[in-house]
Amino acid sequence: MDDLARLAALHGVATTYQPAEDVTVRVPEATVVAVLRQLGVDCDTPEAVRRHLAEAEREAAHRLLPPVLVWWAGSEPPAELAALPAGTRIRLEGDEVEGDEAAGDEAAGDEAEGHGAEGRGPGAEPARDPGGAPGREPGRVPPLGVHRLVAETPDGRTGDATLIVAPERAPGGGGRVHGVLVQLYSLLSERSWGMGDLGDLAALARWAGRAHGVGFVQVNPLHAAVPGTPTDPSPYRPSSRRFPDPVHLRIEDVPEYADCPDREALGELAGQGAELRREVLEKGALIDRDAVWELKRRALELLYAVPRTPEREADYRRFRAEQGAALDRHAAWCADRDSGGGADFHRWLVWLTDTQLAAAQQAAREAGMPVGIVHDLAVGVHPHGSDTLGPPLYAKGVCVGAPPDAFNARGQDWGLPPWRPDRLAATGYAPFRALLRGVFRYAGALRIDHVMGLFRLWWIPEGAPPADGTYVSYDGEAMLAILVLEAHRAGAPVIGEDLGTVEPRVRKALARRGVLGTSVLWFERDWAGDGQPLAPGAWRADCLATATTHDLPPTAAKLAGGHVELRDRLGLLTRPVEEERAQDAADTAQWLDVLEGLGLDTKGEEAAVRALYGFLLRTPARLVGVWLPDAVGDRRPQNLPGTWDQYPNWRLPLADSAGRPLTLEALAASPRANALLSAVREGAGARTAPPGARPV
Secondary structure, eight states, rough: HHHHHHHHHOOOOOOOOEEEEEEEEEOOHHHHHHHHHHTTTOOOSSHHHHHHHHHHHHHHHHOOSSSSEEEEETTTHHHHHHHHTEEEEEEEEEEOOEEEEEEEEGGGGOOOOOOSSEETTTTTTSSSSSSSOSSSTTTOOOOSEEEEEEOOOSOOOOEEEEEOOOEESSSOOSEEEEEEEEEEGOOOOOSSSSOOEEEEEEHHHHHHHHHHOOOOEEEEEOOOOOOSSSOOOOSSSEEEEEOOGGGGOOGGGGGGGGGOOOOOHHHHHHHHHHHHHHHHHSSSSOOOOHHHHHHHHHHHHHHHHSOOOOHHHHHHHHHHHHHHHHHHHHHHHHHHHSOOOOOHHHHHHHHHHHHHHHHHHHHHHHOOOOOOEEEEEOOOOOOOOOOGGSSSOBOOOOEEOOOSSSOOOTTTTEEEOOHHHHHHHHHHTHHHHHHHHHHHHOSEEEEETTTGGGEEEEEEEEEEGGGEEEEEEHHHHHHHHHHHHHHHHOOOOOEEEOOOOOOOOHHHHHHHHTTTTTEGGGGGGGGTOOBBOOOOOOOOOSSEEEEEEEEEHHHHHHHHHHHHHHHHTTTTTTTTTHHHHHHHHHHHHHHHHHHTTTTTTSSSSHHHHHHHHEEEEEOOOOOOEEEHHHTTOOOOOOOTOSSSSOOOTTTTOBTTTTTTOOOOOHHHHOOOHHHHHHHHHHHHHOOOOTTTTTOO
């Protein structure tokens, strides 16, 4: 291995990668050099490479402990602790030592919390402590949490590390749970102001839970967007993942609404909101997030001036104290970019949104949902968003994306700056912990977009095409431990979006720690064999099984081939349309043959859609999700990858099979929607043939 490759390996930068098992691609040297520069390693010359390599190897050889250690409850202590010299003294101190939460039954009731407590290390005499846990008997596990561990050897060498003590697995569930998936902005009720809001989310949860026994509602990311006109409509490129977006507020549900003295002004704004709603539902207009926010912001300014009750003021002050400097930075950033209101106004908006998000989850649980609202965590943030303020955690001269694959021959550039793995580790993963805690405040479960990013991300140097990027590794064990720890504290399951190119080790690690995967029907084939559709019993159990997603055609469009025609009209096809039609028709026919072989009725579009979801219910999947547009025959994808202004991504309301927009009330009264959801409920307890059954 040459010097540059050795240096890159020490910093987790790949010099080759494998898009397929039998294919190895060499990363351009210019890419490796550019990515290392973003990690603080300037290696433009061979001399610089040799100097940095010598420094990195010397540091690695002399460091007593790695920056981060992970101790899974119920497992042996980290090997690095067991390898410390005999007589090494170890102590835990500071940070987040939680004595009230034990990592195992044997640790329950221990008195020492770790603050300054000392103990003898794994080689101490006369008793050897394999755990190295300070102040505890051999084999005892420290409390769950994130600790600072300090070690001192008998010869005076010292070292420290972040120690993450995590449960063995993320929270699971009992039996089969079925739910619905929806993009919240697309679900307008007769009360919303031009786009779906948190009042609509609560109403959907109450109806779906009580009428159809639905166990969860999964929504798109509700993170704060970047203020300005026009706002990027994509929920996957937010300003902040830490804080939610007040555009989703139901204005009439803000308690100060009832006491606002300027009822006339509020009434005028509500009337304009109703007109925005009518334009979308009756006149074919697209959802206009900027217009909605302009009205809501003016209404919220009126409500902000209304004195709060002492109880609500105390709640607001408590929220501010809990969120600390991060909320202050976000609010100041919003105030600089959004006309009207100062920093405290924007802090207040975050608090209001947080309370309505919590109310939606409470409504879901009161409707009988065992899970409730499943929130979506985007993979990154806008390069100029509020999350990039504060300590320098983000690499500036690169963007995250994806290498070329079967679905996109050119690769993808998502325009998102990545966290620097070295700086993230140096903080003890504090930003990741804070991010997860913020979302888990109101989530019944959490979906992690591109969950493979916990282990590695595709970095693309500024100005380079996506194909000329490379993978940069993160400490996946540490990231996963933090995720499992925070999910455990919230009592919330975790779903990883693991579609696309996924290393086998990643899926194994996620499954071992209880993180569910995502299985989309059209992609579930025996790729290692003859490529035929997988029989129900061959599907994995630990997953959310769906027929489609927001990035794919709705099921009615897939069955009719309408998505091929759409892509042809927009010039997105890479081969003749006749070939695309033929392959797509053959793919669909294979699946319909499978359904018919199982005795499922596929005659007619509605029957075929029900049959596809009936198939999902025959798999062992623990979660089965119904894409809500499938319930009413909507044929339009919410997002068409590869397009920007050629297609109205993220701006379409829920519609019926003829493209007529539907309200939430119309959805609840729809015979087609009720028939599908009733059929799913009836089949939700069905199980399939034993795992390991051969593909159809």
